[in-house]
Amino acid sequence: MRAVVQRVSRARVIAEGSVTGEIAAGLMILLGVGRDDTSTVAVSMAEKIANLRIFDDDQGKMNRSLLEVKGSALVVSQFTLYGDARGQRRPSFIAAAPPEQARKLYEEFSDALRRLGIPVATGVFQARMSVELVNEGPVTILLDSDKAF
Numbered sequence: 001m002r003a004v005v006q007r008v009s010r011a012r013v014i015a016e017g018s019v020t021g022e023i024a025a026g027l028m029i030l031l032g033v034g035r036d037d038t039s040t041v042a043v044s045m046a047e048k049i050a051n052l053r054i055f056d057d058d059q060g061k062m063n064r065s066l067l068e069v070k071g072s073a074l075v076v077s078q079f080t081l082y083g084d085a086r087g088q089r090r091p092s093f094i095a096a097a098p099p100e101q102a103r104k105l106y107e108e109f110s111d112a113l114r115r116l117g118i119p120v121a122t123g124v125f126q127a128r129m130s131v132e133l134v135n136e137g138p139v140t141i142l143l144d145s146d147k148a149f
Contacts, residue, residue, distance in 0.1 A: 001045045001105070001145040002032040002081040007054055011074045011133035013123040020129075021121030026071030028133045031109060032081025033102040034095055034146075041145045042105045046112035049073075054139050062139070066118060073113050076123035076131060077106045099126060 005027055012022035029049060033042075050067050057063035066073065079102060083091030097105065103125050113120050123129045142149055 001037045001041050003143045004030040005049055005141045006135045007137055007139035009134045009136050013076055014130045015124040015127040020124050021074050023072035023074045023121050027066055027073045029073055029075045030078040031075055032078050033097040033105045034082055035097050037105055039108050042108040043112045045145055046109050050116045072119040074121045075110050077125050
């Protein structure tokens with residue numbers, strides 16, 4: 001599982017002309033599901049992100065988590081995070097999970113965040129979406145469950 005995690009003051013996703021998810025301060029999470037991912041990986045990634053210390057404390061140091069600041073999460077499925085463009089111009093998406101598996105784990109990831117007490121908004125799975133956000137910092141973290149980076 002791969003995630004692009006951005007600290008935001010606000011974010012929203014629009015699909016088919018309507019806002020489908022919107023948050024104030026918190027995290028914008030673009031989530032890619034790989035072929036070998038499992039429910040255990042989804043829960044583990046949710047816990048890691050919820051506890052990632054990338055929010056400022058009283059001294060201005062990144063020392064607080066999403067849970068500590070009581071922020072929200074906007075989770076958007078993005079299979080293109082598994083695009084492999086090494087040695088070619090057109091990315092291959094063979095490492096991305098098939099849609100049925102990806103949808104299940106995307107939903108399990110979002111549910112795991114909710115069980116931790118985080119308000120979660122989402123995009124629309126397999127839809128063409130527009131994502132708007134204000135990245136604060138800017139802070140952007142790349143995560144990979146296989147620790148590829």
